[in-house]
Amino acid sequence: AVRKGQVRLAFQPVMLARAPGQLAFFEGLIRVLDHTGRTIPARDFIDAVETHEIGRQLDCLALQKGFDALAEQPVLRLSVNMSARSIGYRPWRQIFDQGMSRVPSAAGRLILEITEASAMVVPDLVQVFMVELAAKGISFALDDFGAGVTSFRYLKTFEFDILKIDGQFTREIHSDPDNQVLVQALVAIADHFDMDTVAE
DSSP states (O other): OTTTTOEEEEEEEEEOTTSTTOEEEEEEEEEEEOTTSOEEOGGGTHHHHTTSHHHHHHHHHHHHHHHHHHHHOTTOOEEEEEOGGGTTOHHHHHHHHHHHHHOGGGGGTEEEEEEHHHHTTSHHHHHHHHHHHHTTTOEEEEEEETSSOOOHHHHHHSOOSEEEEOHHHHTTTTTOHHHHHHHHHHHHHHHHTTOEEEEO
16 A cells, blocks of 8 residues: 555644634644555554554655645645654655745644654654754644653753643543643643643
């Protein structure tokens, strides 16, 4: 499916809690299709491909589809997932550079989402990468926050714009006092570092 480009982006709206019904941005989620056109759930393959080149190829496809969407919809603000392992992957960087040339307005509309777990694999590389691309107007989101082992030392030096609280903490929050306390703490951390917060 990856070799034949049998993928698409699914657009998940991220809504503003303070203004119900108002859209903050869309998350572009890569979807892989089998030979019948059926979507293969990401949970069935993402862990298996994360550490292999096919994972980098998926990141490339997601970024390419993201730039296509930004070109087609001039007011779209879109986040696209990537693994920190794709930093330094030449094909990904070529797609990024070509996309920025083709869609200059993407600078203020593209958000790159990096999972907490992958960011901690190469934190120093992530930091340099973020500084470089932030200078070009790209925003960054820290995905699945709370699920991994983020060192707060790195949270201080990273410059994420958005912190996405892992769904295990936001699920059933209306009836789970433990999750209420944990989310309150995570939101306080995000506020302190001047990050917007997304509840997955």
